[in-house]
Amino acid sequence: MTYDPATANPLFGNPLKTRDDVEKGLRDLFTPLLPYFSEGSARVRLDGAGAHFDRAAADLEGFARPLWGLTPLAAGGGDFEHWELYRQGLANGTDPEHPEYWGTVNGIDQRMVELAAIGFTMKMLPHLVWDPLPQRAKDNLAAYLKHTRKFEYADNNWKFFRILVDLGLEQCGVEFDRSYTDTFLKELEGFYLGDGWYRDGNVRRIDHYIPFAMHFYGLIYAKLANGDEKRVADYKERARLFAEDIQHWFDEDGGTLAFGRSLTYRxxxxxxWGALAFADVEALPWGVIKGHFLRHLRWWSKLPIANGDGVLSIGYGYPNLFMSESYNSAGSPYWALKAFLPLALPADHPFWTAEEVEADFHAKPVPLKHPGMVMQHTKGNVVALSSGQQNWQMRAGTEKYAKFVYSSRYGFSVEVDERAYHNGAFDGALAFSDDGRHYRVRESNEVAQIAENVLFARWKPWSDVEVETWLIPAHHWHVRLHRINTPRALHATEGGFAIARADLNADTYIDEAGRAVAKSKTDVSAILDLGGKREGRAFRAFPNTNLIVSKTIVPQLRGEIAAGTTVLVTAAMALPAGAEAEAALATPPHAPDLAALEALFAREGVDVSAILVPERF
Structure with a gap:
């Protein structure tokens, strides 16, 4: 049988419009895992790929992460016939004398992450996973959790994992030292920036960990904590504020901004959105929240995100190890099941009874000071102009955080050969080379500011080369103005948006002086030189570099940069193919006035929040 990547997606064909549809989606996602449970049920090993942590922790990840969906299912009254697997797994995985023992924690450890789902399940379903256990198994499970929580957790969203474990221990009547809980709750406050935004630790990155970790766990705590009224109220109010902004990271079709690390969690x-419902926080009208939630699931249901056996793959829009993190094991993608939290709510909850409201985004740019972004909504897409973030700790961290522009429809590309400058994709980026083989792009910023709807950054690809970049929204387009000071000649390549490429080169490529255009059956992407004579190239990028589609075309501008000061002015856009795209192509923006931009920032520029911590090397 020929592998069909669409139908291998367990969500494929599910309309995902009702609570029953969502419940079916969860069951369909879990079922392919059943053959991979070990004999003692404590481990789920899905393939042979490795992560930076040990195999026992990876197997625990495969075992525990489905609980983020299964626990709400049962809490909401849904039947699940495999709880005995989980009871056996909990007993055997925490038994030092059993061959499937998960291993002892002796410091910061991946097991800390996975035990949060177990703590959550113990809090929500003690009658299914705690009460039926024999006393020895209860003692082992309690001892394992209590031992683990003695150690320091990573200085970021991980601090919530201890909180979730403690909620489970408390629910099951296990005595423990609550001072650890109080300390971490206080420390988490140090990550709050204001206006509903956190940072994920004292680092220069503000990404999807804010909605699917900081707020997600905070809202679970707000629902399940006993007492702590002030903090519960704060978490709910922050989520209300955050919803107003984070909705602009989603497009009208439900796609979300492809940006940052851990995108394999899909x-x-x-x-x-489900956590808002779980905590009864109507941050937006229920129909609007429900619309964001369901459209997002539907968007994913159309992509080849699973292997042939229906197991979710490492990757984003398709199986892809190039974009993965060193901490992604085969079980990692099952954090996606966090989306099923609202199954804990009864069918008569207003989240489920509300009529889904369609997205209603306007074309006016939306500035977001904390992540350093200006959001632009276009048909089936949201674009983020971006400055101020960085991540040197993750593989491809530069591509994930430091490009000029990110998109929901077109994603971004990761480079696969640092010694192949002329074959780089460089979508949303400006790359320099001084030897024709190696290259430098923006990795960090010395300054990052926002004024009105414009971003400014000063950055150095080498210690003796300085680039100042202004990013300006321009309706369907955006404009990038770069002022480059270099003591030596360089070559530069600047990329637009990557779009899907058909087999047999069945697309249109326009390579001209001053512009490059790529046209496929579905999309149009263009990049223009508004102030110079760079050569255009519609480049066929290496396969499997883009997150959304496996083969792409990237319009690029290429040319020499003389020693001294050079100003480059670039316009880029991408739209679904059709009259709107052709009209945009025929009406490009004008080059902005540099002196006016400098005056704007001298008058109104404020620092992007993401940059306001020291660099970490």
Missing amino acids: FACGGF
Whole structure:
């Protein structure tokens, strides 16, 4: 039988319009995992790929992560016939004498992450996973959790994992030292920036961990905590504020901004909307929240995100290890099941009874000071102009955080050969080379500011080369103005948006002086030189570099940069193919006035929040 990547997606064909549809989607996602449970049920090993942590932790990840969906299912009254698997797994995985023992935690450890789902399940379903256990198994499970929580957790969203474990221990009547809980709750406050935004630790990144971790866990705590009224009220109010902004990271079709790390968690990005419902926080009208939630699931249902056996793959729009993190094991993608949190709610909850409201985004740019973005909504897409973030700790961290522009429809590309400058995709980026083989792009910023709807950054690809970049929204287009100071000649390549490429080169490529255009059956992408004579190239990028589609075309501008000061002015856009795209192509924006931009920032520029911590090397 020929592998059909669409129908291999367990959500494929599911209309995902009702609570029953969502419940079916969860069951269909879980069922392919059943053959992979170990004999003692404590481990789920899905393939042979490795992560930076040990195999026992990876197997625990495969075991525990489905609980983010299964626990709400049962809490909401749904039947699940495999709880005995989980009871056996909990007993055997925490038994030091059993061959499937998960291993002892002796410091910061991936097991801390996975035990949060177990704590959540113990809090929600003690009658299914705690009460039926024999006393020895209860003692082992309690001892395992209590031992693990003695150690420091990573200085970011991980601090919530201890909180969730403690909720489970408390629910099951296990005594423990609550001072650890109080300490971490206080420390988490240090990550709050204001206006509903957090940072995920004291780092220069503000990404999807804010909705699917910081707020997600905060809203679970707000629903399940006993007492702590002030903090519960704060978490709910922050979520209300955040919803007003984060909705602009989603497009009208339900796609979300492809940006940052851990994108293999896929529809976990929609977990924030379900968490609002779970905590009874009507941050937007229920029909609007429900619309964001369901459209997001439907968007994912159309992509080849599973292997042939229906197991979710590492990747984003398709199986792809190039974009993965060192901490992604085969079980990692099942954090996506966090999206199913609202199944804990009864069918008569207003979230489920509300009529789904269609997205209603306007074309006016939306500035977001904290992540350093200006959001632009176009047909079936949201674009983020971006400055101020960085991540040197993750593989492809530069591509995931430091490009000039990100998109829901077109994603972004990761480079696969640092010694192949002329074959780089460089979508949404400006790359320089001084030897024709190696290259430098923006990795960090020395300054990052926002004024009105414009972003400014100063950055250095080398210590002796300085680039100042202004990013300006321009209706369907955006404009990038770069002022480059270099003591030596360089070559530069600047990329637009990557769009899907058909087999047999069945697309249109326009390579001209001053512009490059790519046209496929579905999309049009263009990049223009508004102030110079760079050569255009519609480049066929290496396969499997883009997150959304496996083969792409990237319009590029290429040319020499002389020693001294050079100003480049670039316009880029991408739209679904059709009259609107052709009209945009025929009416490009004008080059902005540099002196006016400098005056704007001298008068109104404020620092992007993401940059306001020291660099970490």
